[in-house]
Amino acid sequence: MIGVDWGTSSLRAYRLDAAGTVLERRESDRGILNVTGGDFAAALRDLIGPWLALGERRVLLSGMIGSRQGWVEAPYLPCPAGAAEIGAALVQVPFAGAEVLLVPGLRDFDAAGTPEVMRGEETQIVGVLNGHARACLPGSHSKWAQVEDGRIVAFQTFFSGEAFAALRTATILGRMMNDAPTDPAAFDRGLARAGDPGHLLNHLFGVRTLGLFDRLSADESGSYLSGLLIGHEVGAACPTGAVVHLIGAAPLCALYARALARVGATAMIEEPDAAARGLHRIGAIAPWN
Amino acid sequence: MIGVDWGTSSLRAYRLDAAGTVLERRESDRGILNVTGGDFAAALRDLIGPWLALGERRVLLSGMIGSRQGWVEAPYLPCPAGAAEIGAALVQVPFAGAEVLLVPGLRDFDAAGTPEVMRGEETQIVGVLNGHARACLPGSHSKWAQVEDGRIVAFQTFFSGEAFAALRTATILGRMMNDAPTDPAAFDRGLARAGDPGHLLNHLFGVRTLGLFDRLSADESGSYLSGLLIGHEVGAACPTGAVVHLIGAAPLCALYARALARVGATAMIEEPDAAARGLHRIGAIAPWN
Numbered sequence: 001m002i003g004v005d006w007g008t009s010s011l012r013a014y015r016l017d018a019a020g021t022v023l024e025r026r027e028s029d030r031g032i033l034n035v036t037g038g039d040f041a042a043a044l045r046d047l048i049g050p051w052l053a054l055g056e057r058r059v060l061l062s063g064m065i066g067s068r069q070g071w072v073e074a075p076y077l078p079c080p081a082g083a084a085e086i087g088a089a090l091v092q093v094p095f096a097g098a099e100v101l102l103v104p105g106l107r108d109f110d111a112a113g114t115p116e117v118m119r120g121e122e123t124q125i126v127g128v129l130n131g132h133a134r135a136c137l138p139g140s141h142s143k144w145a146q147v148e149d150g151r152i153v154a155f156q157t158f159f160s161g162e163a164f165a166a167l168r169t170a171t172i173l174g175r176m177m178n179d180a181p182t183d184p185a186a187f188d189r190g191l192a193r194a195g196d197p198g199h200l201l202n203h204l205f206g207v208r209t210l211g212l213f214d215r216l217s218a219d220e221s222g223s224y225l226s227g228l229l230i231g232h233e234v235g236a237a238c239p240t241g242a243v244v245h246l247i248g249a250a251p252l253c254a255l256y257a258r259a260l261a262r263v264g265a266t267a268m269i270e271e272p273d274a275a276a277r278g279l280h281r282i283g284a285i286a287p288w289n
Numbered sequence: 290m291i292g293v294d295w296g297t298s299s300l301r302a303y304r305l306d307a308a309g310t311v312l313e314r315r316e317s318d319r320g321i322l323n324v325t326g327g328d329f330a331a332a333l334r335d336l337i338g339p340w341l342a343l344g345e346r347r348v349l350l351s352g353m354i355g356s357r358q359g360w361v362e363a364p365y366l367p368c369p370a371g372a373a374e375i376g377a378a379l380v381q382v383p384f385a386g387a388e389v390l391l392v393p394g395l396r397d398f399d400a401a402g403t404p405e406v407m408r409g410e411e412t413q414i415v416g417v418l419n420g421h422a423r424a425c426l427p428g429s430h431s432k433w434a435q436v437e438d439g440r441i442v443a444f445q446t447f448f449s450g451e452a453f454a455a456l457r458t459a460t461i462l463g464r465m466m467n468d469a470p471t472d473p474a475a476f477d478r479g480l481a482r483a484g485d486p487g488h489l490l491n492h493l494f495g496v497r498t499l500g501l502f503d504r505l506s507a508d509e510s511g512s513y514l515s516g517l518l519i520g521h522e523v524g525a526a527c528p529t530g531a532v533v534h535l536i537g538a539a540p541l542c543a544l545y546a547r548a549l550a551r552v553g554a555t556a557m558i559e560e561p562d563a564a565a566r567g568l569h570r571i572g573a574i575a576p577w578n
Contacts, residue, residue, distance in 0.1 A: 068501075110487070111485075111486070112482070112485045112487075114482070114485075114492075114495040114498065114499065115495070115498040115499065115501070115502050115504075116494075116498060117498055117501060141494060156487075156491055157491065157494040157498075158488070158490040158491050158494065159460075159462075159490050159491070159493035159494045160490050162460050162461065163452075163456070163460070163490060163493065165459070165460075166455040166456055166458075166459035166460045167452070167455055169455075169459055170454070170455035170458055170459040171448075171451050171452070171454075171455045172451065193401070193403070196400075196401045196403075197400070198399070198401075198445075198525070199447070199489075199521060199522070199524075199525035199526075200488075200489055200490070201447040201448050201449050201452060201489070201518070201521060201522055201525070202445055202446065202447050202448070202525065202526075203403075204448035204452065205405075205430060205446040205447065205448045206403040206404075209403065209404040209405060209406055209446075210403065210404065212357075212404070212406060213404045215404075229490070232488060232490060233488070233490055235488075236487070236488035236490070236491065237488075237491075
């Protein structure tokens with residue numbers, strides 16, 4: 001089968017054997033916001049055409065491709081949901097020459113009734129976690145999920161990644177920074193600051209004053225801000241002493257592992273192909289024709 | 290005398306009589322970032338030339354004009370500081386035809402040693418407050434100050450205003466909003482959300498999901514986000530039951546008063562010409578030649 005993790009800005013396709021081994025992989029920058037005229041069928045054919053020519057006939061999609069801005073909108077599945085519930089709620093997508101199914105996203109409501117949503121992360125989570133576990137998927141909109149009996153029972157989203165980008169590009173704080181690579185010591189200072197009493201909105205102004213007082217350089221400020229935001233997120237999302245499975249890009253997972261260590265939590269960095277594993281797991285129980 | 294509140298994006302000049310009454314006022318958009326070639330003397334002469342022609346010879350400046358990006362850098366004065374300390378630390382600015390003095394900004398350090406700074410707000414505070422009081426000056430960088438025996442003893446800055454602008458212009462949240470005027474009910478919903486358990490970084494994502502679930506319209510989202518940020522700021526900065534003197538633009542003070550009422554605090558909205566009153570008060574004790 002073919003599994004495709006199709007997000008907002010990019011997509012990754014995997015050709016998988018019956019055991020879930022990745023035989024081949026292809027990537028593209030044609031995320032759902034970069035598909036000209038919304039011709040998702042053509043974009044998919046461009047990417048996986050060679051595999052279809054080899055006889056592949058089953059294609060499973062996950063991610064933002066199932067959102068309102070995507071190809072076919074797949075209604076959110078309520079929590080708790082695991083591979084079985086997801087596999088029973090796949091949505092058919094019309095496509096000539098192969099059977100294409102779409103993984104629905106999940107929704108949850110917090111105690112105050114505010115909705116939470118994910119699209120794509122559910123596939124990564126069921127790809128690598130079973131039984132009872134706590135998962136964190138860092139990114140523009142970081143997800144923290146509780147897994148019980150192999151099902152996602154609750155989750156929360158943190159806007160840290162996109163907030164960082166906005167503060168970086170559109171505020172006076174960004175004008176104090178350059179594009180230096182991550183400075184671990186400055187990142188750790190941001191983490192430490194996040195652990196101080198006081199609100200994030202107050203701590204943010206410190207990025208400015210520490211610069212004014214020559215206690216934070218242009219090389220360090222971006223890493224400090226990153227540590228501040230990730231530190232606040234981890235402090236709010238992670239109970240002391242928890243074990244947290246990190247699923248995502250290796251450099252970002254390494255930063256989150258640093259933040260987790262600081263609050264006395266244990267980080268377990270999962271392998272990078274969580275989406276491929278989840279697509280295989282769901283594909284193995286999907287109601288293919 | 291002439292008092293000038295000279296900020297980043299605009300300046301306001303007041304012609305004051307000996308009792309502090311504002312005889313005339315003039316405004317300009319030539320804040321320190323909008324003065325061509327840094328010719329602050331020319332910008333000042335353009336604005337107050339007519340008053341100099343009437344015989345005014347004393348000019349007192351406050352605000353960002355005393356920053357590193359301004360005309361002459363005035364070193365920060367440490368807290369505690371009131372009108373007397375400020376009046377004794379004025380900085381002379383060379384200017385032909387009048388004596389020009391500059392009000393220094395204040396600095397403070399929080400318990401963790403992180404610096405806090407203000408430039409201009411100290412003048413507004415000493416203009417309207419005496420004795421013991423708690424002040425809030427809403428804005429891009431909101432200031433919360435403790436006044437004891439007429440001196441500013443400690444203060445904190447919240448990045449709420451500039452964070453709002455960045456989230457509005459540079460994130461997916463902003464793309465869900467239009468330029469509708471403030472919707473009080475949506476603002477109050479944001480305030481209520483700020484009072485829920487959970488971190489701001491999580492609450493921010495709710496702006497997106499409430500929109501996705503048609504529980505927040507494009508007309509309402511901006512007001513909700515504003516309520517969320519102001520609610521978080523007030524919740525962190527203001528003890529329950531406090532009396533808070535609000536100094537600033539009337540529409541913003543009205544929003545902060547709503548937020549204060551929600552946490553059981555009492556808002557006292559001060560008159561809008563706080564800067565003119567502070568410039569007069571400091572000018573009355575300044576060591577003019």
